[in-house]
Amino acid sequence: MMRAFYHADQALHDPQQYLRFGRFVSAKDLPARTERLLAVLHEHGIVPEKSAECGIGPALKVHTLAYLDFLQTVWDRWAQLPDHGPEVWPNTFPYYSGRAEADTRPPCPATGIVGQIGWFLGDLSVPMGPHTWVSSLRSCETAVSAADALLSGEPTVYALCRPSGHHARTDRASGFCYVNNTAVAAQHLRQRYPKIAIIDVDAHHGDGTQQIFYNRGDVLTISVHADSDNYYPFFTGYAGEIGRGEGEGANLNIPLPHGSNGPVMLSALEKAVASVRAFGAEALVFALGFDGHKDDPIGVLSLESDDFGDIGRQVKALGLPTAVVQEGGYAVDVIGGCLSAFLEALD
Numbered sequence: 001m002m003r004a005f006y007h008a009d010q011a012l013h014d015p016q017q018y019l020r021f022g023r024f025v026s027a028k029d030l031p032a033r034t035e036r037l038l039a040v041l042h043e044h045g046i047v048p049e050k051s052a053e054c055g056i057g058p059a060l061k062v063h064t065l066a067y068l069d070f071l072q073t074v075w076d077r078w079a080q081l082p083d084h085g086p087e088v089w090p091n092t093f094p095y096y097s098g099r100a101e102a103d104t105r106p107p108c109p110a111t112g113i114v115g116q117i118g119w120f121l122g123d124l125s126v127p128m129g130p131h132t133w134v135s136s137l138r139s140c141e142t143a144v145s146a147a148d149a150l151l152s153g154e155p156t157v158y159a160l161c162r163p164s165g166h167h168a169r170t171d172r173a174s175g176f177c178y179v180n181n182t183a184v185a186a187q188h189l190r191q192r193y194p195k196i197a198i199i200d201v202d203a204h205h206g207d208g209t210q211q212i213f214y215n216r217g218d219v220l221t222i223s224v225h226a227d228s229d230n231y232y233p234f235f236t237g238y239a240g241e242i243g244r245g246e247g248e249g250a251n252l253n254i255p256l257p258h259g260s261n262g263p264v265m266l267s268a269l270e271k272a273v274a275s276v277r278a279f280g281a282e283a284l285v286f287a288l289g290f291d292g293h294k295d296d297p298i299g300v301l302s303l304e305s306d307d308f309g310d311i312g313r314q315v316k317a318l319g320l321p322t323a324v325v326q327e328g329g330y331a332v333d334v335i336g337g338c339l340s341a342f343l344e345a346l347d
């Protein structure tokens, strides 16, 4: 029986809105997502263990202290603003080139709250409510607990993370993500394994994960995703981004044409698996998103629920100690079937 981790505080994060096509629309990262996935775990006889409250230590290995401090304290500062809105939102953004090789930033020069919000919240899809920080921390701790289980000899572990993490950079939240759970898990596994691979099959490019490890040769980051050219995160995710310095050759992006179906995803995943073998990875973090499903409300791919079974079989065939970290997937009615197919394949 596969072990899984989750913490009930993760459901406290309840975002209200984000900006899409020029309108404030209702949030897509609903607590109902987790409820659905928890129900599927129970159907499979998996009772998730409560993740350990280990604090920010593991997250500090991939995020700056200034950024984590900001996330932790911003709500209380926001609540002191006169006539503030229901959620922390930026109204300014610093210049950012978008280039994969040029995004390590200096410390935020502004000490005031509005400037800092603009600096650390990278777009209009990361509103912060009173509980966003605690849910993000618990989500990260869930990934850490999964990694700890691998370190103690477990072969495959599922981390039911929410909020997701793969768009969170060293010092910037974006795309519904605040703390990069996948990156934290990979870094945590470095305690034991010299070479780690990350495969990310969420429909969006794992831009935060890429940025965090872009200059490093010890963590191979692979992202299979819908072409960013006309899809979030737009400015990264292209095949030419291969890593830099010691990381050159340790970053692989496989963009898929919009509308791609299961077989197209599968053949891309075969390439990813071959790269993981060639790299000589000793452990895998598998960033699992379900927003490639054809019914996803913000998706552009055409996967069926059963395709996630084929994806699971590829992961199993790789035969590495694997932490499966939950990323996106917003069609509450179908993500259960996706997880179910994936779990059955891993059994």
Ligand SMILES: [Zn+2]
Residues within 6 Å of the ligand: 202, 203, 204, 289, 291, 327, 328, 329
């Ligand atoms: Zn996504």
